Amino acid sequence: MRKDLQISNQEIVLHIKDLKKSFGDNHVLKGFNMNLYQGENLVIMGKSGSGKSVMIKCLVGLLEADSGLIRVMNKDITGLDQRALDILRADIGFLFQGSALYDSMTVRENLEFPLRRHKDKFDDNIDTEALVSEALENVGLLNAIDLMPSELSGGMKRRIALARTLILRPKIILYDEPTSGLDPITAKEIILLMQDIQKKYKTSSLIITHDVDCARAISDRMILLIDGIDYATGTFEELASNEDPKIKAFFKH
């Protein structure tokens, strides 16, 4: 609660109110609410199939919400035309669960791809090569620049995907299960990398996960997504010591 009070004076960069989304008779989100503050690391935790990925995809317009308000940097994304949405998306980085690297392109081409449409974010004499090198240096994989995604390990793919996310210098980064499918050591490296990036670029991060260790390491604040709603909010310690059986179930080892 202390953390909430501390950040509540800061600018809200992402606001969701009463978000609802169903697939046929399956009501996944039943009125989800959240705020992400500038510079904050907010973790959304929930069981598999609880609607975390659906929520994050609604946030960037990959899925259309049935109802509710989504404001990203004070812009209602449901009211934006395609062009305006594309411009806004340049300020939102998205790290996909499976990395989603373009497998017919080299690492260099993967990183150059987002720059094709958003060169106007940079100076006229933008040095693409320098931007790519810098992004790869940030994730410690400059030597992988000419490799194909099929030649990379799971951890390397995640790092390259993070570099691709960073290349447009986003203000918000959305992480969809950043440590899933990775061994504990690589997962820890990814968490450290996320922390470094947050410090360096002063981004606000929304992290979707069901990995308690990841949540403990990175969260400033957490929301538990249970039964399609924001069931509980607080710091990791506050939620971990909560006696509610539904909340307790998340922190049992």
Added chain:
Amino acid sequence: MKGLQNIKSRILKFLIETGDIATFTSRFFSEVAKRPFEVKELLRQCYQMGNKSLLLVGITGFIIGLVLTLQTRPTLMEFGAESWMPSMVGISIVREIGPIITALVCAGRIGSGIGAELGSMRVTEQIDAMEVSGTNPFKYLVVTRVLAVTLMLPLLVLFGDAIALFGSYLVENLKGDVSFMLYFNKVFDALEFGDIIPATIKSFFFGLAIGIVGCYKGYNCKKGTEGVGKAANSAVVLTSLLLFVIDFIAVFVTDIFYDL
């Protein structure tokens, strides 16, 4: 009652899919003229689809030419009409067999390839990743592929026709001692623009059908890796069926023009 219900739901599913493909096609036509033009990707796709299909189309065409001549020759000889062989083979290959066989071969190679590639990109969230990076994946992936196959197929058909005629000439040369010049003079004497132009126009539509169906199936792929296999498979099945429908319409329309 249950059987009737089943038929009803199948008809409904067919109509919905037809509507979806029509919407997908209209989106292609609305996006194709809009900037930015993905020229580099278009050229890459033209190379992938055109150049890399040459061997397959060439071998198929060569065998078709050989077989057609070998099987027709005895019948024509019975009537003492073997001198008609080049004209008959030329017209049948250029008008009908060349375009349809090349299109069917390309539906198998290119259509299934597009379905599997885009399907795999869909299930591994690569298409979503393009979209959230602010790039239009439809323009980059679909428009380039459909355009490439539409442009390349007529060229592949011409190449396949030429190889088929060469195969036919080899048989004629071996069996009847016909010279290269004589054989091809007879072929070109028999052919008219009215044979070549409708076949070429038809090939553009064949290419468009292969591209649209392959892209539609892959782009809308669901259900993980199983879906990728289904996308590739159904792209070939639906395209093959569509090719014969387009062929029938093309022949029907050409026939009307001939009658005028």
